[in-house]
Amino acid sequence: MALDQPLEIVIAGESQFQQRLAQALPADSFACRTTAGTAEMIDLLAERPARVVLLQFDAPEADPLQILERLQQEQEDLAVIMLAQDPPTEAVVRCLKRGVRDFLKFPEDLSRLPELIHKISHSSGPEEVPAATDAGPLGRDGMLGACPQLQQIRKRIQRLSRVKWVTVLILGETGTGKEVVARAIHNASTVLSHEGNFIEVNCTALPANLLEAELFGYERGAFTDAKTRKQGLFELAEGGTLFLDEIGDLSLLLQAKLLKAIEEKRFRRLGGTVDLQVNTRIIAGTNADLRRAVAAGQFRQDLFYRLNVVNLELPPLRERGADILLLARHFLRQFRQSYEIAVNGFSPEAEDYLLGYPWPGNVRELKHAVERAVLLGEGGEITLADLRSALGLAPPMQPVSPQAFLPTTDPLAIPTDGLSLKEGERRLIEEILRLTKWNRTKAAEILGISRPRLKRKMEEYRLGNPHEEAEF
Template sequence: TQIKVGNREADRFIIGSSPGMAEVVDIIEKVAAGATSTVLIQGESGTGKELVAKAIHHQSHLKERRPFLAINCAGLPENLLESELFGHEKGAFTDARERKRGLLEIANGGTLFLDEIGEMPIGLQARLLRVLEERSFRRVGGVQDIEVNLRIVAATNRDLKREAQEGRFREDLFFRLNVVPINIPPLRTRASDVPVLASYFVQTYNRELSRTVRGFSPGARERLMGYEWPGNVRELKNVIERAILLESADVILESHLPLELSPRAEAPAALTATGEDFDPRPLREVELEYIQRTVEHFGGNKSKAARVLGISRQTLRDKLQAAERALQEGTVQALEGASASIPADADQISATPTKS
């Protein structure tokens, strides 16, 4: 299912069928139909904040071509970010050999997307506030006011209201940006969108890589649906791209997916028992039981078990050997002493997929 933004027939779609994304699309259409109100998009990393900003822009300018420009406020030092946004006059600083127009000026009549607005230095926040209040600014080193009429869409993965309350972000700027708030729900809260997005990415990479992948095996689909996707849509997209790029089958199988997507082993009873059923035990014993059940869950495959546990295979082997020695000696104290001999900084393998 593809939820189109308005009657746009071409290239910009918001993909999803969940109530959360339907609400986002509804806000996009209402904002795009109105004046150039400022929009603040909040959501976790990888949820598609820039795509939402582009959808607002394209729906606002269906019959005319206006610029959409974007800049990441976290990616540049303060002086360079200021020059990129506001431009500068010739001679404004050492390397200013000629006059330069900034993004605010170039995007006039269109949309300027300010990604990671929460990372903008306080000094620049004051200048941006003036643009929002007076619709004008001056280039760095300039004395002439330049009037602009554009929509500013800002995005952040922080709780910007809390940042403002705690003094890490200008409260007056927060209120100016938060005219139309859009909160994008994380992918883990809209599981029904996972197969829709996955199928869309299969179609996308079939075209880009000249492949003919038809879909997913039941096992692969179950793995995709059961994973929490901490990296959100971006992580899902990367997983599908990797599977199509590296595998030659016409169906994505469970074995084509990364080990990070493996289901977690069931926690031992000592971790889930409550009330009268709770039996306090030494931490080492509970850890050992969990390790053993995780290894059993993966049919004795220690590499998979270690990946899910977040430790190296060698650390897993050391812990199992320590447990075996303890059982042979018949004493829990021996188990604790043997386990304590394992360095605390032993090689770790993160169970959380890296962002890309």
Template sequence: MANVGKLQETGKGNVLIVDDDRNFSWGLCEALKDAGYKAASAVSSKDGFAKLSDSPVDVVLLDLKLGAEDGVDVLKRVKKEYPDVAVIMITAFGDIPQAVECMRNGAFNFITKTAHKEPELFFATVGNAIESSLSRRRDKLHRQELKRFYDTDDIVAGSEVMLELIRKAAKVAESPSSTVLVTGETGVGKELLARLIHERSSFKDGAFVALNCSALPENLLESELFGYEKGAFTDARTLKKGLFEVADRGTLFLDEIADMHLRLQAKLLRAIESKCFRRVGGTQDISVNTRIIAATNKDLRDEAEEGRFRLDLFYRLSVVPLEVPALRERMEDIGPLTEHFIKRFNRELGKNVRGSSPEAMQRLLTYDWPGNVRELRNVIERAMLLETDDVVLPGHLVLEPVRRGRPAPKEAPAPAGEEGAQTPAGPAAVRPEADTLTLVEAEKACILKALKLAGNNKTRAAQILGISRQTLRTKLKAYSEDAPGLDEEPEL
């Protein structure tokens, strides 16, 4: 066989032959080596597993009758301990039915003891097995990459309110049977939080499947969720599993749940309550153990009052309610998030941006972020994509003009003071009373908010406001009649 080795010159890899027939092993080993593979042999499973743990192996050629051992058992163990390794069974002619059985148990293919008579077929089989093993590993790497992209440890938080929410989510993760309802405005990180719960739960090895309930018409959403039997409707040519099944022992993330149709809401409630459901067109109950995390940016109670959402489903979903605050309500997260996105886009765009200038940070801190963290991410990405400076400057930041009628932020600071004219427009909502207050009163309200946000640290408050510390002190002195102590040292 050695002379046909050249056929596989490009498909080199590591092959281990586990066969008690030493002559046969030796012959294959030599042929494989001549063909440019790395090949080794073992005469027993013990010997084989020792070699598997010692050196990299892509393909195992495994004898179906390994002395007194049952090759099928050995195959199962290899697939369990080394799932990426492809196994080709070596069989005698009469054992072909057993070989087929092996393929059901995860063998890649089989060859017979007379493989040396058909070298082309033999090397093609080995080559394909190596390719399959490599592609498995590539897929795994890809999944790890994806996981890293969504790595829930990447949830960045500096504010106490977010840290507390993450702690709560991690606690909820421990009981995979609890249904969770995540609420919050668009882009606040609801899906990221759902992924965190999945990653920290005992279902983490199962799938995390996200489904946007507003994206599909009712019938399609139903068959996505519950699957269908072959022939259930004209286009149902084959059976299709629903996402409830795909996410068995995993997590089904139902985004925009408020947009689910009422009829489906009833079916979903039944499936959650009974942990079983029927495929469309099916007659059999299918049991699943799927954790449901639902998310919405609407108020489900209001939706229920308006008759658009089932109250019973709302109660069932909100066993554990998690509300992610808008970014403007946790401005302390802006610094850490900006740093995080700069690092990320340095990696992704091959840049070397060191950080943001204090003036740029001030702009970020005085904007009201209607699109929340997603908008911040996009603003940083755009700044880094288009600019060549190694620091993000205010001019790089493209922020939407402030819209009227936005929900009022609770703690956002606003630019004020004599430098106010040069600073970018702050969120309208930080000056909620601006129409009725005098300029001095509005300015004072802004200063007090900035101080509160800065934990009474005047240097920080002055930075937030974009004025000098001295200006701030002067203004505080002027207010001290109304609020004694504001201008006192030392700082907190």
């Protein structure tokens, strides 16, 4: 990166912190001034303004929020980036809400600084939405966030990157980003062929007979419409990764064929007589409890053990704290650019609402809500009213809590002795159907699942519109 003149940077923190950051910023591009105290930092800015301050969040005997307030009073257009080794999630939330441009891990994210500061220097002024760079909380692995659960997943992915062909099972609610994690595993691999493809297939998207043909391919004449030979996804993923999403919905017949392909690394096309060798990493994803499915005879135990060599469990969005704001701001920036709409950020009330909403559809629901709010909002920032409108579920004047999705006739709807996961799911689906006036399309969108999957859930829990029984 080369600028016409070195960019003025102030680094505030302990001496080792100052040295590491100064070393990470090329001297021909950045003019770094260092300070250990707040008063000295204010004097430096008064003497010569800076564009960016790099602030050590966990410096001894320092209150980062008080320092931030002093800095903002001194210079309104100042961009503040905070760094810390292991900041509490609540603290990250407070800092982001108070206008901190970004929050990085020290020293892991130092390589990110030059590009991030470069983007800040070319912005027209203070910007409420953090730039989405390719590392750190908005990571080059495609996984956006910095919560402890995600950091652990990143560490496990790095270990998996050195292991060849191991099968991985990714667990998590719908919309938590299983495909993103599967792709991150593929991209991080140092042992698979660089020519290998990443191929995804949703096991609920096709009927069983079509899915079998899609996975294993077929020979000419294998069935009526088989006019030519077709390669299956196993072949196309040779040397790479095949991601089987919603593996829990696979038929028992296909489960048997999949097990054989994984164990023996060979399969036959439909209508074929020759076994084909294949070397493909299999990653499976599901939001179902496969152990329970095994006990119910709906999923093969041997296939479960084969897939569950390594498992990664993704946290629901409601448990990710500050990541909600990081993700929301990232999506806002993304849609602001793609739609060319001047929306600069979220109001404080909107941010509180984002943090308090339970996000049953997880990251997918958040992304869609931000997109709708950007498109339909009328001001320069997204307000609480915009979010309510985008979600279509908010009560009149208060953020939604998880209990808002449970029946409201009894304020103590959750029994004192607890509530099973299945009963909670049934109540959630029933309440969202009621709130959407039994509009299946809208309810499925809010829940982050397909209409066929919603239909199956309604049949499982025997849910039907009390006023009419419309066809799906």
